[in-house]
Amino acid sequence: xxxxxxxxxxxxxxxxxxxxxxxxxxxxxxxxxxxxxxxxxxxxxxxxxxxxxxxxxxxxxxxxxxxxxxxxxxxxxxxxxxxxxxxxxxxxxxxxxxxxxxxxxxxxxxxxxxxxxxxxxxxxxxxxxxxxxxxxxxxxxxxxxxxxxxxxxxxxxxxxxxxxxxxxxxxxxxxxxxxxxxxxxxxxxxxxxxxxxxxxxxxxxxxxxxxxxxxxxxxxxxxxxxxxxxxxxxxxxxxxxxxxxxxxxxxxxxxxxxxxxxxxxxxxxxxxxxxxxxxxxxxxxxxxxxxxxxxxxxxxxxxxxxxxxxxxxxxxxx
Amino acid sequence: xxxxxxxxxxxxxxxxxxxxxxxxxxxxxxxxxxxxxxxxxxxxxxxxxxxxxxxxxxxxxxxxxxxxxxxxxxxxxxxxxxxxxxxxxxxxxxxxxxxxxxxxxxxxxxxxxxxxxxxxxxxxxxxxxxxxxxxxxxxxxxxxxxxxxxxxxxxxxxxxxxxxxxxxxxxxxxxxxxxxxxxxxxxxxxxxxxxxxxxxxxxxxxxxxxxxxxxxxxxxxxxxxxxxxxxxxxxxxxxxxxxxxxxxxxxxxxxxxxxxxxxxxxxxxxxxxxxxxxxxxxxxxxxxxxxxxxxxxxxxxxxxxxxxxxxxxxxxxxxxxxxxxxxxxxxxxxxxxxxxxxxxxxxxxxxxxx
Numbered sequence: 001x002x003x004x005x006x007x008x009x010x011x012x013x014x015x016x017x018x019x020x021x022x023x024x025x026x027x028x029x030x031x032x033x034x035x036x037x038x039x040x041x042x043x044x045x046x047x048x049x050x051x052x053x054x055x056x057x058x059x060x061x062x063x064x065x066x067x068x069x070x071x072x073x074x075x076x077x078x079x080x081x082x083x084x085x086x087x088x089x090x091x092x093x094x095x096x097x098x099x100x101x102x103x104x105x106x107x108x109x110x111x112x113x114x115x116x117x118x119x120x121x122x123x124x125x126x127x128x129x130x131x132x133x134x135x136x137x138x139x140x141x142x143x144x145x146x147x148x149x150x151x152x153x154x155x156x157x158x159x160x161x162x163x164x165x166x167x168x169x170x171x172x173x174x175x176x177x178x179x180x181x182x183x184x185x186x187x188x189x190x191x192x193x194x195x196x197x198x199x200x201x202x203x204x205x206x207x208x209x210x211x212x213x214x215x216x217x218x219x220x221x222x223x224x225x226x227x228x229x230x231x232x233x234x235x236x237x238x239x240x241x242x243x244x245x246x247x248x249x250x251x252x253x254x255x256x257x258x259x260x261x262x263x264x265x266x267x268x269x270x271x272x273x274x275x276x277x278x279x280x281x282x283x284x285x286x287x288x289x290x291x292x293x294x295x296x297x298x299x300x301x302x303x304x305x306x307x308x309x310x311x312x313x314x315x316x317x318x
Numbered sequence: 319x320x321x322x323x324x325x326x327x328x329x330x331x332x333x334x335x336x337x338x339x340x341x342x343x344x345x346x347x348x349x350x351x352x353x354x355x356x357x358x359x360x361x362x363x364x365x366x367x368x369x370x371x372x373x374x375x376x377x378x379x380x381x382x383x384x385x386x387x388x389x390x391x392x393x394x395x396x397x398x399x400x401x402x403x404x405x406x407x408x409x410x411x412x413x414x415x416x417x418x419x420x421x422x423x424x425x426x427x428x429x430x431x432x433x434x435x436x437x438x439x440x441x442x443x444x445x446x447x448x449x450x451x452x453x454x455x456x457x458x459x460x461x462x463x464x465x466x467x468x469x470x471x472x473x474x475x476x477x478x479x480x481x482x483x484x485x486x487x488x489x490x491x492x493x494x495x496x497x498x499x500x501x502x503x504x505x506x507x508x509x510x511x512x513x514x515x516x517x518x519x520x521x522x523x524x525x526x527x528x529x530x531x532x533x534x535x536x537x538x539x540x541x542x543x544x545x546x547x548x549x550x551x552x553x554x555x556x557x558x559x560x561x562x563x564x565x566x567x568x569x570x571x572x573x574x575x576x577x578x579x580x581x582x583x584x585x586x587x588x589x590x591x592x593x594x595x596x597x598x599x600x601x602x603x604x605x606x607x608x609x610x611x612x613x614x615x616x617x618x619x620x621x622x623x624x625x626x627x628x629x630x631x632x633x634x635x636x637x638x639x640x641x642x643x644x645x646x647x648x649x650x651x652x653x654x655x656x657x658x659x660x661x662x663x664x665x666x667x668x669x670x671x672x
Contacts, residue, residue, distance in 0.1 A: 167635065
C-alpha cells in the first residue's frame with residue numbers, strides 16, 4: 001500500500017498547488033486593470049478625493065502581495081471581503097446561493113449518472129447497431145447545442161405550451177422538498193441532458209477501449225458467456241475509467257450551471273457571477289471564480305484519485 | 319384531413335412494397351417501421367400527430383437527399399484523389415459539409431441575401447411576420463430574418479478568428495516545445511495545466527470583467543483559454559514524430575528548428591490537427607455564444623445569434639419559437655462541424671473499432 005498512498009498524496013499535493021496557483025491568477029488578474037480598481041470602478045468622472053477615499057477603503061496603498069495573502073487567508077475562512085456595489089459582505093451574498101447551486105448540481109448528478117452509465121454500457125455492447133447510431137446522433141446534437149437552447153426548448157414545451165413545470169425557478173425557504181424538486185425540474189433536466197450526453201459518450205469510449213483488449217478476447221475465445229465477460233472480466237478494469245468519466249462530468253456541470261441559472265433565473269452562484277461581471281464588482285467576481293475553480297479542481301482531483309484507487313494493478317502490487 | 323391520412327399511408331406502404339420488391343432490405347425496414355410507428359401514433363394522437371411525424375420524416379428525407387446530392391456533386395467537381403476519399407464519407411458527413419457550405423455562403427453574401435440592414439429599424443417591436451419580414455421583427459422592430467443572416471457573418475466570423483488565433487498559438491508552441499524539449503517544454507506544459515484547470519466559461523467571465531467586452535479582448539481571451547488544448551495535442555503528435563529517424567537525419571544535415579517544424583513535422587501532423595481544428599471551433603463557438611447570451615459578447619446593434627436569443631427571450635413565454643431560431647442556427651453549425659470531424663477522425667486514426 002506504500003506505493004499507492006504515496007501516489008495519492010503526490011496527487012493531492014499537486015491539486016493543492018494548482019488551487020494556489022489559480023488563486024494567484026484570479027487575484028492578480030484584477031491587478032492588471034489599467035489604473036487600479038478604484039479608478040476603473042468610479043470611472044472618468046470621479047474626483048481625486050473620491051478615488052483616494054476608495055483606495056483608502058480598499059487598502060490599495062499596501063503592496064499587492066500583502067493584500068493577496070490577506071484575501072487568501074480570509075477566503076479560506078469563508079470571508080471574501082466587501083462587495084463594491086452593495087457594500088455588503090460577499091460571503092453573506094454567496095452562502096445561500098452556493099447551497100442552491102450545489103442543490104441543483106447534485107439533483108442533476110443523481111439522475112444523470114446512473115442513466116448515462118447504463119446507456120453508455122449498452123451503446124458499447126450493442127455498438128454499430130441502429131440503437132447505437134441513434135444514440136450517437138442524439139448525444140452529438142445535445143452536446144452541440146448551447147445550454148440556453150436546450151433550456152428554452154424545455155421552457156417552450158414543458159412550461160409554456162403545457163404548463164407542467166414553472167419556467168422560472170423562484171425558491172423560498174418555506175417550500176416543501178417535493179415542491180422544491182418540481183420548481184427546479186426544468187433547470188435540472190437541461191443539465192441532465194447536457195451531462196448525460198457527455199457521460200454516455202465517454203463511458204461508451206472507455207468500455208469499447210476495454211473490450212478491445214486481448215484478455216477480453218481470450219475470455220471470449222475460451223467460451224465464457226457474454227454477461228460473465230462483462231461482469232467478471234471487464235467491470236473490474238472498467239471502474240477506473242467510469243469513475244473518471246463521472247467526476248469529469250460533474251466538473252463539467254460547474255460550467256454548465258452558469259448558463260442554465262441565467263436561463264431559469266435560478267438564484268444560484270452562477271447568476272451572481274454574471275451579474276457581478278456586468279457590474280464589475282471585483283470582490284464578488286473573484287470569490288465566485290475561486291469557488292468555481294476550486295470545485296472544478298477538486299472534482300478533477302477526485303477523478304484522478306478514484307482512478308488510482310480502483311486500478312487493480314496498483315491495488316494488488318506484485 | 320382524411321385524404322391526407324389515406325395518401326400518407328398509401329405512399330408509405332407503396333414505397334415499402336417497392337423497396338421489398340427490389341430487395342432493398344434496409345430501405346424496406348426503415349419505411350415499414352415508419353409506417354408502423356405512424357400507425358400507432360395516428361391512433362393515439364390523431365391526424366395532427368400523424369402530420370407531425372410526416373413533416374419530421376419528410377425533413378429527414380430531404381436532408382438525406384440533399385446530403386447525397388451534395389456528396390455526388392463534390393465527387394464530380396473534385397480531382398480523382400479527393401473524390402475517392404469523398405466516396406467514403408457517410409451521409410452525416412456530407413450533410414455537415416453542406417451545412418458548412420450554406421453558412422459560408424450566408425456569411426459572405428449577407429448584405430445581398432438579407433432583405434434589410436442588420437441595424438435597420440423597419441417596424442414595431444415584436445411585429446408579427448408579414449410580406450416584408452418573413453420571421454417578424456425583434457424587440458426593437460428590426461427584421462429578424464436579416465439579423466439571422468448577418469449573424470452568420472458576425473458570430474461565426476468572430477469564433478473563426480478566435481479559433482485561428484488559438485490554433486496558431488497552441489500549434490506553434492506545441493511544435494516548438496516538441497523540437498526544443500527541455501525546460502522550455504516543461505514550462506509551457508505547466509502553464510497549459512494551470513489554464514486548463516480553470517473552467518473555460520469562468521475564466522472568460524473573469525477576464526472580460528477586467529478588460530471589458532471589446533471584440534479584440536474576446537478574441538484574445540478565448541484564444542488563450544483554448545490554446546492549451548491545441549498545445550497538448552500538437553505536443554503529443556509532434557512528440558511521436560520527433561523521435562523518427564528522418565528527423566534525426568535532418569538534424570544531422572544541420573537543419574534548424576524552423577525547418578524541422580515546417581518541412582518534416584507539420585506535413586505528418588496535418589490530419590489530427592485538421593480534425594482538432596474542427597473540434598476546437600465547436601468549443602470556441604459555443605463559448606462565445608454563451609458569452610454573448612450573457613450579454614458579454616458582440617455588443618449591439620451588431621447582429622449576433624447568442625445575444626439575439628437573450629433579447630427576444632420574452633417571446634418564448636408567449637409560445638413563439640422565433641427566438642429559438644438563432645440558437646438552432648448555432649446548434650446546427652456545431653452539429654455539422656462535429657459530423658465532419660467524426661468522419662475525419664474515423665478515417666485518419668485508430669478509432670476504427672475492430
